[in-house]
Amino acid sequence: MSIYDYSVVKPNGDSVSLEQFKGKVMMIVNTATGCGFTPQYKEIESMYENYHDQGLEIIDIPCNQFAGQTPGTDDEIHEFCTLKYNTQFPQMKKSDVNGENELPLYTFLKSQKGFEGFGKSPAALAMSVMLKKIDKDYKNNPNIKWNFTKFIVDREGNVVARFEPTADMKNVEACVKGLL
Numbered sequence: 001m002s003i004y005d006y007s008v009v010k011p012n013g014d015s016v017s018l019e020q021f022k023g024k025v026m027m028i029v030n031t032a033t034g035c036g037f038t039p040q041y042k043e044i045e046s047m048y049e050n051y052h053d054q055g056l057e058i059i060d061i062p063c064n065q066f067a068g069q070t071p072g073t074d075d076e077i078h079e080f081c082t083l084k085y086n087t088q089f090p091q092m093k094k095s096d097v098n099g100e101n102e103l104p105l106y107t108f109l110k111s112q113k114g115f116e117g118f119g120k121s122p123a124a125l126a127m128s129v130m131l132k133k134i135d136k137d138y139k140n141n142p143n144i145k146w147n148f149t150k151f152i153v154d155r156e157g158n159v160v161a162r163f164e165p166t167a168d169m170k171n172v173e174a175c176v177k178g179l180l
Helices: 040-054 074-085 104-112 122-134 169-179
Strands: 008-009 015-017 025-031 056-062 150-153 159-163
Touching: 008 169, 015 056, 015 150, 025 074, 025 104, 025 169, 040 074, 040 104, 040 159, 040 169
Parallel strands: 025 056
Antiparallel strands: 008 015, 025 150, 150 159
């Protein structure tokens, strides 16, 4: 199967086939409204504004699986993001990215790009310490570790990169820009 065989669901229940994004670069990101990484919305929106006309699509999938940091309804999440960060990219229905109810899209994404570490920043070290308490084997499984994990898909539908929430957003932007 390819990425274009998957779909996501809008808050209103409509299905969105990723096939409609053929020929575009996609950033697929699980988000949260009450997370220490939530300010990344600002940089993601900036990327959307700067590169959407060149072929970047953002697939925003709110998720409440990490410390309950996205407790609101889909409408409340959308209102928060548009008022606080002026987001213009579409948000999908709040969904699971790990476990028995995970979106099939995330099963595919994780099979394409597994976890490769958090890096060496202070935030990365803090994430490592926290996750060791939650999952002693976290380094050896492809599960999404936290909010704001980003998958980058090239114009041909290949999952070319996975950025953990601790990744420098300048590196994420450089990857996207290089694919456009």
